[in-house]
Amino acid sequence: MSDISFDRARRHVLGLGCERGTPPAEVLTLANEALKTAGIGGAELAAVASIDSRSEEAAILAVAADFAVPAVFFDAARLEEETPRLKNPSAIVFAHVGCHGVAESAALAAIGGDGELVLGKIKSAHATAAIARIGLQKA
Template identity: 40%
Template sequence: MNRAPGVEDPLQFALALGLGCDRGTPAATIYQAISEALAVCGGQPSDVRAVGSIDLKADEAGLLQVAREQAWYIHFYPAADLAAVDVPNPSETVRRYTGSPSVSEAAALLVAGADKADLIVEKHKLRGPDGRNATISIARIYP
């Protein structure tokens, strides 16, 4: 977990989620991945103030269901915008499929305001019982 110097409690700040998933990933798998990632940093869904993903997922049923049920607006970014963000865990596999070396980490930083955010959960991955993958990254948003 990356923390700013002198900051012990990440939840004195709002959280931003970056979401990535396989095509056809059910909402249950995405919910589980989010829940696990939030548990890593001691967060709750109510701490989430911003959510981002890649524009390729703008029609992803499971992702849209989670956002609707949580009353979260998802900002969808083009691959070029995500690719311009420096992330700790780029992936050539992700680049091959999306055009960006990062979806979840880059989206979390972009939607949080990259100049005033840091990642506190890097690429939390879950392969659901359905065989589909979800990846969640969480950035802390500074005031």
């Protein structure tokens, strides 16, 4: 969490997963849909998070740039530690990347142990998004 600055205004992390080469516009549209569904404004985001194998993925980096927040990445082993807290664990995702979810797990990993999902995984054709919120004592 060292690259993330939480405060009373920025209490949320947007977790993202996507197939390689997904157009940035698709992921940005999904990110905005996630925020709208959760009733959260872009100014409330502290970071965008994903799996480390997507650390150079243009779509994820574009979303972070659009919201002017850092992009943080975690390895599959760290994301797998979040499995008990997932709303939508997936054996299919585990078979492909080694963890039971990317978007939800990344959001939770970035938030830390006292955070919670406020929006479980939603999907577009080639991407997933989820949102987690930090616990009150960190704000």
